[in-house]
Amino acid sequence: MAVALGFEGSANKLGIGVVRDGEILSNCRRTYITPAGEGFLPKETAQHHREHVLSVLKEALEGAGVKPQDVDVICYTKGPGMGAPLATVAVVARTVAQLWNKPLLGVNHCIGHIEMGRLITGAKNPTVLYVSGGNTQIIAYSRKRYRIFGETIDIAVGNCLDRFARVLKVSNDPSPGYNIEQLAKKGKKYVPLPYCVKVFDLHINIGLGMDVSFSGILTYIEERIGKLKKDGYTPEDLCFSMQETVFAMLVETTERALAHCGSTEVLIVGGVGCNLRLQEMMGEMCKERGAKLFATDERFCIDNGVMIAHAGAEMFKAGVQMKWEDCTITQRYRTDDVETVWRDD
Amino acid sequence: MKGFDLMKQGAEARLYVGMYLGKPTIAKERFKKAYRHEILDDLLTKERIKAESRAIVRCKMAGIRTPTIYLVDFNRRIIFMEYFTNSITAKEMIENQSQSTDKTLELFSLELGKLLGRMHGANIIHGDLTSSNILLFNHMQNLEVVLIDFGLAHIESNTEDKAVDLYVLERALLSTHSIADKLFDKILEGYRAHYKQGSKEVLKKMDEVRARGRKRTMVG
Known part of the structure; x- marks a missing residue:
């Protein structure tokens, strides 16, 4: 039995959760929401996390019904992410680890998403599409590592959608992506937008991967927003066209990875992953190929503490220990840098 | 497709083998993707068929042996090209x-x-x-x-x-x-x-x- 406490704060979500051998005991979250037209900046985001971290911690422990002495390991997001928010939350994790005299583990944020997705959905060895505000990767597991089959060469798909929301002055509450999704449902007219996938060699022996790019489509919209509106495209039409285009890029790349790896499972994780249109399109592709789609809802797709707790617990059970001086944070931390000692396949 | 047999199905296209105007032929069909919006799907497919045929023709002009293109059918989304039988x-x-x-x-x-x-x-x-x-x-x-x-x-x-x-x-x-x-x-x-x-x-x-x-x- 291992009880793990997890802290997440790499972006604008502050999450703390408790997990006991894959059973979720609590999953608490606060989101820093900025006014429409604005994004979140490191300093203010860190401030938000500082303000709420203690009350969320209390809530998580009480919700789980565990006392500090019941906790076996404390886990926190080591990276990747925004420096100031990461550091804020890491300081709290380090402090409670010392206060309660518990081992401390720094967890790769992306690994947290993948392991959480596998836990919730039961997917065994899926090809993973990880899509969020900071990351866009197509990942396949091979020989003790989550290997990146394709990724964005510039901005993440979630970042593209967030900034698109700012152009349209769409509200950030509860999240820009959610509001775009609702608007898109009412969109009818499709306007063709730049579609950019690029084939690339991989460092694994599975042939060619496929990368995506989202900065061009954003610039395209930013430069033409006035004209598009004058031409009769409503914000709803633009949201619809945006989603149809970027999601098609993601599904095409995932399909290529699926074909190469001969995999029969697709798992979508990350904040953008709770978009139902993306899930629908991916499901359609899977149906054509005879594959199975696994996805989760906003509780586990969007950044949360319990995913860090769960991935940390897997590491802990596999015997991973981290020296105190290694328990730092890093803004850059690749998914394929982590050896997955807890996976034996 | 009449007279053509499916040889291979990839992520993007199906390859058929058959005869066209009495010659052994490969038909490469970029089939419709149901998940993709129809306008986008048509645009992408047309672009890719064009890029592929253009590269083949350019290679030919540079003196590189490539499959000869017999027919490009945008409506059926198929390129018909030479099939090398004894290769x-x-x-x-x-x-x-x-x-x-x-x-x-x-x-x-x-x-x-x-x-x-x-x-x-x-x-x-x-x-x-x-x-x-x-x-x-x-x-x-x-x-x-x-x-x-x-x-x-x-x-x-x-x-x-x-x-x-x-x-x-x-x-x-x-x-x-x-x-x-x-x-x-x-x-x-x-x-x-x-x-x-x-x-x-x-x-x-x-x-x-x-x-x-x-x-x-x-x-x-």
Whole structure:
């Protein structure tokens, strides 16, 4: 039995959760929401996390019904992410680890998403599409590592959608992506937008991967927003066209990875992953190929503490220990840098 | 499709084999993707059919043997092109050691290098150079090498794309064949000899590409 406490704060979500051998005991979250037209900046985001971290911690422990002495390991997001928010939350994790005299583990944020997705959905060895505000990767597991089959060469798909929301002055509450999704449902007219996938060699022996790019489509919209509106495209039409285009890029790349790896499972994780249109399109592709789609809802797709707790617990059970001086944070931390000692396949 | 048999289904297209105007023919159909918006699907498919046919025609003009295009049918989303009936893939040739002496392997590598040199000289990037996409025939007397599958090809003059093109081939050979380094040296020899103006820069760039791979440090 291992009880793990997890802290997440790499972006604008502050999450703390408790997990006991894959059973979720609590999953608490606060989101820093900025006014429409604005994004979140490191300093203010860190401030938000500082303000709420203690009350969320209390809530998580009480919700789980565990006392500090019941906790076996404390886990926190080591990276990747925004420096100031990461550091804020890491300081709290380090402090409670010392206060309660518990081992401390720094967890790769992306690994947290993948392991959480596998836990919730039961997917065994899926090809993973990880899509969020900071990351866009197509990942396949091979020989003790989550290997990146394709990724964005510039901005993440979630970042593209967030900034698109700012152009349209769409509200950030509860999240820009959610509001775009609702608007898109009412969109009818499709306007063709730049579609950019690029084939690339991989460092694994599975042939060619496929990368995506989202900065061009954003610039395209930013430069033409006035004209598009004058031409009769409503914000709803633009949201619809945006989603149809970027999601098609993601599904095409995932399909290529699926074909190469001969995999029969697709798992979508990350904040953008709770978009139902993306899930629908991916499901359609899977149906054509005879594959199975696994996805989760906003509780586990969007950044949360319990995913860090769960991935940390897997590491802990596999015997991973981290020296105190290694328990730092890093803004850059690749998914394929982590050896997955807890996976034996 | 009447008179055509399905040979292979990839992520993007289905390949059929049959006869067209009395000639053995491959029909490459980029089938509709149900998940994609219809307008986007049509646009992408049309663009890709055009890019593929254009690259094939350009190769032909540069003196590279490629499948002859018989018909491009945008409505049915099919390219009909020459099917090489008595050919083998480079992959089969390299693996079948009994058939391929050191001498033939060397000849093949030089010839392939020559074609790639010409191709890059004409600013054509193949995009998917693997030993399954290289065909050979008449290999006893007069060795002829043919490049196929231009589905990912594009026209580009910069050295980066050419270097990546070669790098893809090197990786593909290394991952599937044990004698890859020997082959690749000869390929580069042929490449240099037939792409005098640009090969030096491309090969220099290739060292860079090798060193960095495609790793990008990522920000959360």
